[in-house]
Amino acid sequence: MKRVILIVLALFVVTVAALLGYGYYWLTDRADGKYFTHDGVRIFYTDEGQGEPVVLIHGFAVNADLNWRRPGITQALAKNYRVIAMDLRGHGLSDKPHDPAAYGKHMVDDVIGLLDHLNIKKAHVVGYSLGGVIALNLAAYHSDRLLTAAPLGAGWEDPKDSAFLDACAKMADALESGKSIGPVAAALSGKREAPGRIHTLWVKLMTGYFNDRLALAAMMRNMTGLAVSEDALKHISVPVLSIVAEHDPLKLGVDRMKGKVKDQTIVIIPGADHISAVSNPLFLESLTVFLASHKTML
Numbered sequence: 001m002k003r004v005i006l007i008v009l010a011l012f013v014v015t016v017a018a019l020l021g022y023g024y025y026w027l028t029d030r031a032d033g034k035y036f037t038h039d040g041v042r043i044f045y046t047d048e049g050q051g052e053p054v055v056l057i058h059g060f061a062v063n064a065d066l067n068w069r070r071p072g073i074t075q076a077l078a079k080n081y082r083v084i085a086m087d088l089r090g091h092g093l094s095d096k097p098h099d100p101a102a103y104g105k106h107m108v109d110d111v112i113g114l115l116d117h118l119n120i121k122k123a124h125v126v127g128y129s130l131g132g133v134i135a136l137n138l139a140a141y142h143s144d145r146l147l148t149a150a151p152l153g154a155g156w157e158d159p160k161d162s163a164f165l166d167a168c169a170k171m172a173d174a175l176e177s178g179k180s181i182g183p184v185a186a187a188l189s190g191k192r193e194a195p196g197r198i199h200t201l202w203v204k205l206m207t208g209y210f211n212d213r214l215a216l217a218a219m220m221r222n223m224t225g226l227a228v229s230e231d232a233l234k235h236i237s238v239p240v241l242s243i244v245a246e247h248d249p250l251k252l253g254v255d256r257m258k259g260k261v262k263d264q265t266i267v268i269i270p271g272a273d274h275i276s277a278v279s280n281p282l283f284l285e286s287l288t289v290f291l292a293s294h295k296t297m298l
Contacts (some may be wrong), residue, residue, distance in 0.1 A: 038113035049078030059129030063092030096215035104225015155253020180208030185249030
């Protein structure tokens, strides 16, 4: 009997170790890519497929592979498009400055710098969460370089409403003190839906063990640099796609955009939250339909 118990325990330990090992591999394995330097910061990116260029911009505390390749979006789009996925400064394999002045609008300029580096005049730009905020900035202030903009899992945060920026400052304080953090939306009140448990645990895991906390804190201290004015929002001249989960705390930002953006398509994913939305079949389906409906000869 004792031998059976020992065998069961050994199998349990081996199974747990295998699962942990696979989890670590899943979180850290990266596709081969290249680097370019913009504004003194080295940026990592991948470039695959052929056709009209689509730039993918990932969310907070993850990287291009976790946001886009793991759910199969990079591979699906690369069948019909040239797909360029970048690691934002402060994230992944890109450089991670600790100075807040290195973030804000510089994160938007990095995308333009990448297009220049690759000699691309115009591209479809797709961003999720933090990447969606950057995509919205590009639509508002660099529409001449865009074919379309898809700020996904994110919306418009009114610069006059200090709640969001105040929450970012609190999160930066926590990161600088060596703590992991939950979603920024957890620090917000009002009409937003609270983040789910998986969303909260995921952000805590990524900020606690798989990122440079000081780089993330520096980025959050310059979120004002990513603010978009209401006037700029109303003057966006490219087609815009907003995909957001029904239970995403950032859905409020999408609701705020209604009637302010001239050519906006909104897709709500029923029953999903901020984390599960990207893996939902409706997410990729809606994105591919939108891109296909706005194909153009470059």
